[in-house]
Amino acid sequence: DTGVSQNPRHKITKRGQNVTFRCDPISEHNRLYWYRQTLGQGPEFLTYFQNEAQLEKSRLLSDRFSAERPKGSFSTLEIQRTEQGDSAMYLCASSLDFQPFDRPLAEQYFGPGTRLTVT
Amino acid sequence: AQSVTQLDSHVSVSEGTPVLLRCNYSSSYSPSLFWYVQHPNKGLQLLLKYTSAATLVKGINGFEAEFKKSETSFHLTKPSAHMSDAAEYFCVVSSARQLTFGSGTQLTVLP
Numbered sequence: 280d281t282g283v284s285q286n287p288r289h290k291i292t293k294r295g296q297n298v299t300f301r302c303d304p305i306s307e308h309n310r311l312y313w314y315r316q317t318l319g320q321g322p323e324f325l326t327y328f329q330n331e332a333q334l335e336k337s338r339l340l341s342d343r344f345s346a347e348r349p350k351g352s353f354s355t356l357e358i359q360r361t362e363q364g365d366s367a368m369y370l371c372a373s374s375l376d377f378q379p380f381d382r383p384l385a386e387q388y389f390g391p392g393t394r395l396t397v398t
Numbered sequence: 399a400q401s402v403t404q405l406d407s408h409v410s411v412s413e414g415t416p417v418l419l420r421c422n423y424s425s426s427y428s429p430s431l432f433w434y435v436q437h438p439n440k441g442l443q444l445l446l447k448y449t450s451a452a453t454l455v456k457g458i459n460g461f462e463a464e465f466k467k468s469e470t471s472f473h474l475t476k477p478s479a480h481m482s483d484a485a486e487y488f489c490v491v492s493s494a495r496q497l498t499f500g501s502g503t504q505l506t507v508l509p
Contacts, residue, residue, distance in 0.1 A: 282441070283441070312497075319501070319502075320501055320502070321402075321488050321490075321499030321500050321501050321502050322442070322488075322497075322499050323499070324496040324497060324498070327496070335495055335496065337496070370441075370442070372442075378494075381494050382494055383428075383429055383430035383449070383492040383493060383494060384430070384492045384493070384494065384495075384496070384497060385430075385492075386432060386444050386447050387444075387497065388444070389434075389441040389442040389443075390441055391439075391440060391441045392441065
């Protein structure tokens with residue numbers, strides 16, 4: 280059973296450096312989501328893609344953050360000029376969702392996350 | 399706008415006793431609701447979902463939840479706790495644009 284995978288699982292970087300994370304969704308899933316989770320909190324939505332199109336971005340996603348899903352399969356999340364406040368678990372999820380855009384989202388399947396520590 | 403309130407940040411039960419994790423939601427229209435579980439160093443796993451069909455929803459591992467529109471609640475229950483149920487549980491409301499997670503309830507199961 281190939282679920283959602285994320286790489287790397289852990290990343291330690293110095294403030295000011297750029298980092299990139301990768302997410303490989305479940306193969307037939309058309310939607311892919313990124314979330315950020317800090318200690319003691321639930322995940323917070325960052326952005327999502329339907330196939331290769333980025334359809335929604337949270338206000339949490341500052342200009343230093345960029346996400347891509349170039350061929351509608353895997354996705355990357357890049358953080359430029361990292362800050363200590365970026366330290367968090369970054370979660371990726373995918374879903375098979377053909378609901379009209381005015382209907383609630385279908386259930387999502389999550390990867391294990393990438394833990395980022397900015398020193 | 400939508401929001402989720404998990405009423406207890408920590409719940410402790412003895413093994414074999416019932417579990418109740420409380421969740422209230424706010425949504426501007428008929429939402430979908432989910433419960434997810436997160437074990438240490440593992441990804442979030444879907445326990446169950448409500449999508450406007452039956453109001454009593456059965457999930458995996460003996461969990462179930464009841465959707466009560468009048469009370470805007472979606473509490474999670476299990477008749478008999480097992481040691482392996484110890485984890486963090488998240489109540490989630492879905493709109494057309496995103497999932498909104500509660501802040502989580504840490505469940506401890508005492509031997």
